[in-house]
Amino acid sequence: MERKMKECLDACLACISACNHCLDACLEEEHAAMMKACIRLDRDCADLCGMAIQMMTRNSxxxxxxxxxxxxxxxxxxxxxxxxxxxxxxxxxxACRACSRACMAMAV
Amino acid sequence: MERKMKECLDACLACISACNHCLDACLEEEHAAMMKACIRLDRDCADLCGMAIQMMTRNSxxxxxxxxxxxxxxxxxxxxxxxxxxxxxxxxxxACRACSRACMAMAV
Amino acid sequence: MERKMKECLDACLACISACNHCLDACLEEEHAAMMKACIRLDRDCADLCGMAIQMMTRNSxxxxxxxxxxxxxxxxxxxxxxxxxxxxxxxxxxACRACSRACMAMAV
Amino acid sequence: MERKMKECLDACLACISACNHCLDACLEEEHAAMMKACIRLDRDCADLCGMAIQMMTRNSxxxxxxxxxxxxxxxxxxxxxxxxxxxxxxxxxxACRACSRACMAMAV
Incomplete structure (x- = not known):
């Protein structure tokens, strides 16, 4: 596997982990209402990164x-x-910023 | 839920079902080698339709x-x-053509 | 496709839709902190139902x-x-109760 | 994050990568018909490992x-x-054997 893809796979995994942890922790925050946008984007980002791992490794x-x-x-x-x-x-x-850079490197 | 989305959800479900059935049946065909492209696209299509159902219903x-x-x-x-x-x-x-039309209606 | 599976696919789609709508609406509730368990279970349930659709139609x-x-x-x-x-x-x-019954019918 | 989970996340990522590569390569083999069971199990395994990553990091x-x-x-x-x-x-x-061991360690 080329290095660029390996880096992107690792960045996606780290991003899923950070997003899901953030989502879970946001739900526990005192002002959860302020964290709504964060919770929604964490979920989308984690799910898209999960599918990105599949798409890259199956050469879609x-x-x-x-x-x-x-x-x-x-x-x-x-x-x-x-x-x-x-x-x-x-x-x-x-983690999201690092993952975005790695995804962009795969998109070109 | 608006009618347009309900139609698209049903089209995605029908498309997942048709793609996964086609993939499975292609593997059993005598000339499976000729069905490679079909098998790969069936899988991508089924998985993307599955995620489309999630994205629509969570208003991403x-x-x-x-x-x-x-x-x-x-x-x-x-x-x-x-x-x-x-x-x-x-x-x-x-099923794929019908789903494509329904997805396009949601994309505009 | 046998009737039992068709019913379960429809129940899973309805459950995904209800869970994702509920999750989204819970985040908008005044007492979002009280809805934490609901939000978490909505997400798990929607994702598992999504994968259930794939597993059934590919005859895993x-x-x-x-x-x-x-x-x-x-x-x-x-x-x-x-x-x-x-x-x-x-x-x-x-929707969850109806889906649970349909999943159990597929599990035996 | 505890070491056990980190190891399991890495094992799942490696397993997804190996399964999807194997599936793709099996489709190119001369005797693709002999590889049917392999192709089907590769897909299930890759998808379940993908969801496992989500379930672990969101503490389901x-x-x-x-x-x-x-x-x-x-x-x-x-x-x-x-x-x-x-x-x-x-x-x-x-990769599957290593992932199985790591998943079992998370299951107890």
Missing amino acids: PFVKEFMLLCAQACDLCAEECAKHDHDHCQACAE | PFVKEFMLLCAQACDLCAEECAKHDHDHCQACAE | PFVKEFMLLCAQACDLCAEECAKHDHDHCQACAE | PFVKEFMLLCAQACDLCAEECAKHDHDHCQACAE
């Missing part, structure tokens, strides 16, 4: 378009998470 | 772009299936 | 065990949703 | 039962792949 003809969509989801999720001071949000923003 | 911000990608997968799968005389391929081509 | 060797697990998730989600008076929770509880 | 109440089911799929896939001399089958068998 749709992989480039899918990675582009996945990168967009990562960007939006990173943007939202970055607004919140919680450690889990900041960690998620970072 | 990525739903329009996802439905567009799903429609493209349906079109490609329909095109490939239409080349083969097997009943399961013809039935799958039809 | 794991289908019976998977349907059993899916039925358990539907039961737990129904139980939690039934505790809340919101229309979306009550509707979700009903 | 169904995680133990899901990991048990995932381990069974890995075992069956390893058993089938081990019968074939192709490098991709042998590599897949090894």
Whole structure:
């Protein structure tokens, strides 16, 4: 497997992990109502990254378009998470940004 | 739920069913080697339709772009299936075409 | 396709739809903190029902065990949703119960 | 995150990668008809491992039962792949066995 794909697979796995942890932790925050956008984007991002892993490793003809969509989801999720001071949000923003870069590298 | 979405959910379910049945039946065909493209597209199409159901019902911000990608997968799968005389391929081509139309209606 | 499977596919689709709608609506409720368990179970239930659709239509060797697990998730989600008076929770509880019965019918 | 879960996430990712590569390569083999069982189990195993990643990182109440089911799929896939001399089958068998062990460790 080429290095670029290996890096993207690892970035997707880290992103799923960060998004799902962030979602779970957001539900426990005192002001859960403020975390709605974060929760929704965490879920979309985790699910799209999960499917991205499948699309890359099966060499799908749709992989480039899918990675582009996945990168967009990562960007939006990173943007939202970055607004919140919680450690889990900041960690998620970072994982999303790294994943977006790796997905973009696969999309070209 | 609006009628357009209900129709698309039903079309996606019918498409998943037709694609997975076609994939399974292709593996049993005498000339399975000729069915490779069909098998691969059946799988992608079934998986994308499955995720489309999730994206629509959770009102994701990525739903329009996802439905567009799903429609493209349906079109490609329909095109490939239409080349083969097997009943399961013809039935799958039809389900994919109907699903593509329904996805496009959700994408605009 | 046998009638029992067709009914289960429709029940799974209805359950995904009800769970994802309930999850989304719970996030908008005034007391979102009270809806945490509901939100988590809605998500698990929607995702397991989505995979159940794939497992049934591809005739997986794991289908019976998977349907059993899916039925358990539907039961737990129904139980939690039934505790809340919101229309979306009550509707979700009903969809989950119907789906659980249909999954059990496929599991035997 | 505890070490046991980190190891299982990595094992699931490696297993998805090996299964999807094996599936794709099996379709290209001269005797694709002999590879039917392998192709079907590769797909189930890759999809279940993908969902296992989600279930673990979101701390689902169904995680133990899901990991048990995932381990069974890995075992069956390893058993089938081990019968074939192709490098991709042998590599897949090894990845499945490692993943099965890691899933079992999460299931107890």
